Amino acid sequence: AQSVTQLGSHVSVSEGALVLLRCNYSSSVPPYLFWYVQYPNQGLQLLLKYTTGATLVKGINGFEAEFKKSETSFHLTKPSAHMSDAAEYFCAVSKGSQGNLIFGKGTKLSVKP
Amino acid sequence: DAGVTQSPTHLIKTRGQQVTLRCSPKSGHDTVSWYQQALGQGPQFIFQYYEEEERQRGNFPDRFSGHQFPNYSSELNVNALLLGDSALYLCASSFSGGGYEQYFGPGTRLTVT
Numbered sequence: 001a002q003s004v005t006q007l008g009s010h011v012s013v014s015e016g017a018l019v020l021l022r023c024n025y026s027s028s029v030p031p032y033l034f035w036y037v038q039y040p041n042q043g044l045q046l047l048l049k050y051t052t053g054a055t056l057v058k059g060i061n062g063f064e065a066e067f068k069k070s071e072t073s074f075h076l077t078k079p080s081a082h083m084s085d086a087a088e089y090f091c092a093v094s095k096g097s098q099g100n101l102i103f104g105k106g107t108k109l110s111v112k113p
Numbered sequence: 114d115a116g117v118t119q120s121p122t123h124l125i126k127t128r129g130q131q132v133t134l135r136c137s138p139k140s141g142h143d144t145v146s147w148y149q150q151a152l153g154q155g156p157q158f159i160f161q162y163y164e165e166e167e168r169q170r171g172n173f174p175d176r177f178s179g180h181q182f183p184n185y186s187s188e189l190n191v192n193a194l195l196l197g198d199s200a201l202y203l204c205a206s207s208f209s210g211g212g213y214e215q216y217f218g219p220g221t222r223l224t225v226t
Contacts, residue, residue: 032213036217042219042220043217043218043219043220044156044203044217046215046216049213049214090156092155094213099169100158100171101148101156101205102158103157105153105155106155
């Protein structure tokens with residue numbers, strides 16, 4: 001069975017500081033991995049995805065994530081936080097291109113001025 | 114190009130009643146998935162429709178049923194509503210021919226009293 005663990009339900013950073021949101025997964029098959037962002041009272045927006053190939057993937061809004069198979073991790077980073085990054089972030093895994101998404105519980109990111 | 118749309122935005126129902134939620138996929142998409150997001154949790158997969166048939170199903174009771182129409186739009190029906198069914202219901206669409214991404218709508222907030 002597949003599962004996703006997001007370490008830290010709430011992360012707070014200062015504007016301009018590094019953002020690091022942690023995600024570990026378990027999967028019996030090569031996983032497809034995703035990060036989504038959810039702003040208050042809105043649906044989910046895809047930030048980036050890993051399917052195959054290059055393990056460092058770049059997404060929208062300056063975010064990137066690195067797939068590390070040996071560590072079963074897919075942590076999300078951004079070099080410099082902006083106030084507009086404050087939102088909830090979800091890591092998800094699926095078994096294939098049309099597989100259902102299994103989400104972590106989410107990490108709420110706060111950005112202090 | 115319209116994204117995924119859902120209706121209604123908000124809904125209040127009483128225990129025991131039935132509810133129908135609607136979703137129109139992004140243009141060019143033929144697969145629709147439904148997710149339930151309880152407060153403070155990550156979305157949980159309910160089921161996926163493709164070619165008007167349920168292709169995958171998560172761990173939800175038979176009270177949850179769905180339908181996909183020839184124009185790829187979809188409905189989620191929930192019978193005999195329970196207080197625990199109160200949640201944000203998200204619809205996501207994707208293209209079976211590849212791309213891997215699921216695009217989410219803004220959701221329907223269901224409150225059961």
